[in-house]
Amino acid sequence: MFKMKRAVEQAEESETDLLDKPTSLWRGAGRRLLRRKGGMVGVGIIGFMLLVALFAPLIAPYGPNDVLIGKEDVKKREPPCIHLLGCDPEKPQHIMGTDGNVRDEFSRVVYGSRVSLFVGFTTVAVALVVGSVLGAVSGFWGGATDNIIMRMMDVVLGFPALLLAIAIVAVLGPGIRNTLLAISIVSIPAYARVTRAGVLGIKELDYVAASQALGASKIRILWTRVMPNALTPLIVIATLGIATAILDAAAFGFLGLGAQPPTAEWGAMLASERNNILSAPHLLFFPGIAIMITVLGFNLFGDGLRDALDPSLNE
Amino acid sequence: MTANGAVLDVRDLRTHFHTREGVVRAVDGVDFSVRPGEVLGLVGESGCGKSVTSLSIMGLVPKPGRVESGEIMFNGRDVLTMSKRQVQDLRGEHISMIFQQPTSALNPVARVGDQISEVYKIHRDLKKKVGKKSAIEMLERVGIPDPDRRAASHPHEFSGGMAQRVMIAMALALEPEILIADEPTTALDVTIQAQILDVMRELQRESGTAVILITHDLGVVAEMCDRVAVMYAGRIVEETDVATLFADPRHPYTRGLIGSVPVLGRITDELATIPGVVPNLMDVPAGCRFADRCEERVPAGLEICTSEEPDLFAVGDDHVARCWLYTEKISP
Numbered sequence: 001m002f003k004m005k006r007a008v009e010q011a012e013e014s015e016t017d018l019l020d021k022p023t024s025l026w027r028g029a030g031r032r033l034l035r036r037k038g039g040m041v042g043v044g045i046i047g048f049m050l051l052v053a054l055f056a057p058l059i060a061p062y063g064p065n066d067v068l069i070g071k072e073d074v075k076k077r078e079p080p081c082i083h084l085l086g087c088d089p090e091k092p093q094h095i096m097g098t099d100g101n102v103r104d105e106f107s108r109v110v111y112g113s114r115v116s117l118f119v120g121f122t123t124v125a126v127a128l129v130v131g132s133v134l135g136a137v138s139g140f141w142g143g144a145t146d147n148i149i150m151r152m153m154d155v156v157l158g159f160p161a162l163l164l165a166i167a168i169v170a171v172l173g174p175g176i177r178n179t180l181l182a183i184s185i186v187s188i189p190a191y192a193r194v195t196r197a198g199v200l201g202i203k204e205l206d207y208v209a210a211s212q213a214l215g216a217s218k219i220r221i222l223w224t225r226v227m228p229n230a231l232t233p234l235i236v237i238a239t240l241g242i243a244t245a246i247l248d249a250a251a252f253g254f255l256g257l258g259a260q261p262p263t264a265e266w267g268a269m270l271a272s273e274r275n276n277i278l279s280a281p282h283l284l285f286f287p288g289i290a291i292m293i294t295v296l297g298f299n300l301f302g303d304g305l306r307d308a309l310d311p312s313l314n315e
Numbered sequence: 316m317t318a319n320g321a322v323l324d325v326r327d328l329r330t331h332f333h334t335r336e337g338v339v340r341a342v343d344g345v346d347f348s349v350r351p352g353e354v355l356g357l358v359g360e361s362g363c364g365k366s367v368t369s370l371s372i373m374g375l376v377p378k379p380g381r382v383e384s385g386e387i388m389f390n391g392r393d394v395l396t397m398s399k400r401q402v403q404d405l406r407g408e409h410i411s412m413i414f415q416q417p418t419s420a421l422n423p424v425a426r427v428g429d430q431i432s433e434v435y436k437i438h439r440d441l442k443k444k445v446g447k448k449s450a451i452e453m454l455e456r457v458g459i460p461d462p463d464r465r466a467a468s469h470p471h472e473f474s475g476g477m478a479q480r481v482m483i484a485m486a487l488a489l490e491p492e493i494l495i496a497d498e499p500t501t502a503l504d505v506t507i508q509a510q511i512l513d514v515m516r517e518l519q520r521e522s523g524t525a526v527i528l529i530t531h532d533l534g535v536v537a538e539m540c541d542r543v544a545v546m547y548a549g550r551i552v553e554e555t556d557v558a559t560l561f562a563d564p565r566h567p568y569t570r571g572l573i574g575s576v577p578v579l580g581r582i583t584d585e586l587a588t589i590p591g592v593v594p595n596l597m598d599v600p601a602g603c604r605f606a607d608r609c610e611e612r613v614p615a616g617l618e619i620c621t622s623e624e625p626d627l628f629a630v631g632d633d634h635v636a637r638c639w640l641y642t643e644k645i646s647p
Contacts, residue, residue: 210420215408217437
């Protein structure tokens with residue numbers, strides 16, 4: 001009897017030991033992310049880009065649309081002139097040179113980050129909200145609702161994404177806002193499908209049944225039980241989706257369907273100077289590099305997140 | 316309350332699953348009643364319909380299952396004729412349930428304290444602060460040390476026994492009239508089992524909640540229950556108080572069950588078993604469902620067993636058994 005009691009006490013003790021510090025799932029994920037070099041490089045790049053976009057007026061020496069002809073001693077499409085690297089101190093400094101309209105290329109690249117990040121974040125936000133709600137409703141209610149929503153998604157998926165987006169812009173007219181809308185619409189199905197898949201699995205789990213047994217309504221179960229648990233893969237594809245959206249927006253700008261002149265937008269900047277690639281390569285190099293680095297940053301961050309949010313990889 | 320003073324009265328409940336292969340009669344005519352404050356054990360082997368019975372009472376039978384007929388009278392109102400909304404309000408407040416796997420029955424992304432106070436939010440519309448205070452009180456009552464701090468923990472930081480305590484706290488937060496416990500200790504190790512049963516009994520006595528304890532563990536039954544209903548192949552085959560059941564089991568199936576529990580200290584080469592297997596619930600045989608496996612049918616010379624199903628016959632005071640051994644009506 002005495003032995004038994006001791007065993008019980010010991011069991012209790014070890015149980016309390018186990019539960020020592022309350023930690024959240026997110027804190028664990030954050031710690032794992034910190035340990036991933038690629039992910040941290042991504043975080044660094046994204047952080048840098050956000051700062052650049054936020055403080056663009058302080059960083060850029062000129063306005064993005066300031067035509068400098070007549071104000072300074074510059075010609076159009078001048079190569080970069082950096083005083084530190086031995087450029088004639090008499091000449092005004094343009095670290096990325098000037099473009100075809102005698103505007104400071106560096107200022108335009110800096111301001112361009114605002115457009116790209118804005119497009120990236122807003123399109124993904126819109127697509128994520130609409131897509132995940134559609135997917136969740138579809139997976140949770142099932143039946144005819146599921147069929148109608150998912151067949152609509154299949155129709156959208158049936159078209160090549162960029163082509164459909166171009167068609168939407170062609171109907172609505174070019175411009176940033178319509179580009180946003182078009183890219184959002186074509187990326188909705190991806191989020192809807194991922195959410196639906198997650199919801200289908202989660203709604204069979206014990207804690208959903210348990211909350212039903214406590215008298216929770218379907219909506220409450222969907223919001224407090226199902227959605228938060230289906231969120232992990234969504235965060236990852238949303239991060240990677242930002243990269244795609246930025247690339248798409250640049251493509252739209254390049255095709256002349258997105259941002260309209262004189263807006264400083266990386267894709268549009270590439271397009272307007274593409275005929276001068278041999279005489280003024282810097283005008284294609286710098287906006288191109290800016291696109292590449294930003295997209296790389298989001299991709300690295302997305303990959304890092306995917307690993308960090310998978311607790312089975314916990315070392 | 317119903318005529319016989321029961322808080323829950325289940326009559327001729329039939330819950331069938333309509334699968335592609337055919338109709339599975341998981342619950343096929345179950346009658347029992349639960350009196351206020353008592354612990355009723357629902358005993359039987361896997362697949363005999365215990366869990367489906369409890370899900371039917373909760374109105375949570377999963378597809379393609381459906382309650383075909385019968386009535387479930389809760390405090391004089393038939394749960395089966397209520398609207399979805401009314402049943403939903405019943406759950407958690409008047410009838411609660413705890414499950415076999417406590418660690419997977421908690422929402423992994425929410426703090427434990429919040430999950431308990433959610434019950435108050437759903438049914439009482441209490442403010443978050445008040446709910447949180449009540450939640451911590453409940454954690455203390457189920458014996459969780461340091462409840463203030465534990466309330467801020469996530470379920471993955473709880474062991475099975477602790478998680479089951481949390482489930483009990485949630486289920487009993489609003490002092491329901493009935494708690495359905497579906498194999499609450501099966502997933503836990505033995506020392507923790509005893510603790511959980513103690514907590515359940517203590518809280519059950521304090522709040523006067525009646526418990527339907529679903530289990531296949533006769534030891535748990537002996538320890539916890541006031542009355543026992545034995546289920547076999549979708550039907551109740553014997554029902555009586557717990558002392559009588561162990562002292563004087565009447566149905567051959569009950570005798571087999573009790574006989575197959577190994578006795579501590581008695582040395583045997585082989586464990587006693589009941590021969591044969593449970594009948595296919597898609598194609599239930601005519602007559603007594605246990606006839607094939609019954610070891611008393613042939614010695615007793617009963618022919619009727621394979622052709623006609625017995626009713627629940629009174630075999631004593633508050634003791635019924637579904638067996639032809641206990642009736643005068645032998646010839647068909």
